[in-house]
Amino acid sequence: MSQDLATTAEGIEQAVTAFVSKRVGADVPADQDLFESGLVSSLFAMELVVHLEQAFSVQILGDDLKRDNFRSVQAMTALVLRLNGAEQPADA
């Protein structure tokens, strides 16, 4: 993952879309609700957490683990952007 990709909203959204689509074996629109569509189990939700942390060098702790942050590719993109912008990992 290049630094460019990891710092722009577009780059993050593309990378997250690619990961999710590959994992579920289908094209996933950025605004699709992953939980309502039944695409995401608890196991996959945790995979998403670990993937975002690794791919974008962020730490997702405490309150940031709430479901809304992982509801869609858009929500995850916003989370990564916010954590990347912060000096410290978000306080819970």
Next chain:
Amino acid sequence: MPELPADAREFVDDLVGDRAAEWDLAGLIPDDVLRSLATRGLLCAEVPQASGGLGVSSAANGEFTAYVGSRCSSLRSVMTSQGMAAWTIQRLGNPQQHAEYLPKLAGGQLAAVAFSEPAAGSDLSAMTTTIEPDGDAVVVRGQKVWTTAAHYADMIVVVGRYGSGAAAVVVPASAPGVTVTRVPRPSGCRAAGHADVRLDDVRLPASAVLGGGQPLMLLVTTALAYGRLSVAWGCVGILRACLDAARHHARARQQFGRPLAQHQLVGRHLANLLTGEQIATRMCEHASRCWDSGSPDMVVASVLAKQVSAVQAAQGAAAAVQVLGSAAAHEGHAVERAYRDAKLMELIEGSTEICQLILSDHAVSMTAR
């Protein structure tokens, strides 16, 4: 990454010696044994150095966990609980909570994690324990059962319902309203301090709440991920102890004019034990590599490692009992303990059947490879 202290295994050997059978029969590990391991940070060796821990890799801690497990599964089980408590705090806690709790866990205090309830075992989504905000405080109410290491614990990480989601809360065992009652004579890991924990209107500062509002099953999956891999490595230890006992006995014991090992039906048991130990080791090594590289596969790999290792340990221990015959057929013998302990490993941190359900879900949802 930092290494474990070079004398860590020797330290365990000195502490455990030949006393594991005695602890099993008494159902207790002496407090000084647990404290001296905890004080050195060895019960949760993956806690980062920045938080006062040893900061070793999952692979290194896994091999160490197997080593402890080969000596005493009860002690290894306490280690699993301590590590899982630390991991849950690390994962769900904020930086202030890391600073508050992790140095204590790496520096001598003991911890347990409470999930199961009378009506919520395999179906943890049925748990009814509540963590309710009340001004600057929270009130915890509920009944937890079979909490490993709770008898020894200074702090108990309790998972419960919080608002529309879930949270974990760090409960001092000494807090008013907490009652810890040992499970009388458990069938396996008898000295691991299994206990039921009653929480009657336990009032704590809100700062004791880890996370809050996460979906319950995400929280449970997160906390259990560490526990599963730790149990899996513990099962590798059980298999190593059984293989060792079986091969020594099969070389030394003569029947029908030759060593047992030269009887083919006994030889098959030895081959199966070696195979089981190797399969379990490889699964655990893979899962630990996933943890150490931050791979999302760590979640599934940990379930797989737990599933495979617990089944192999139960089969391997049964084979070892068969090879040793009357030599191991008395309470407290390493192989007899392994037989009871391994079976318990098929029940906890997700029974074999629950792990199979998780893996079948994964098989259905994964893409073609």
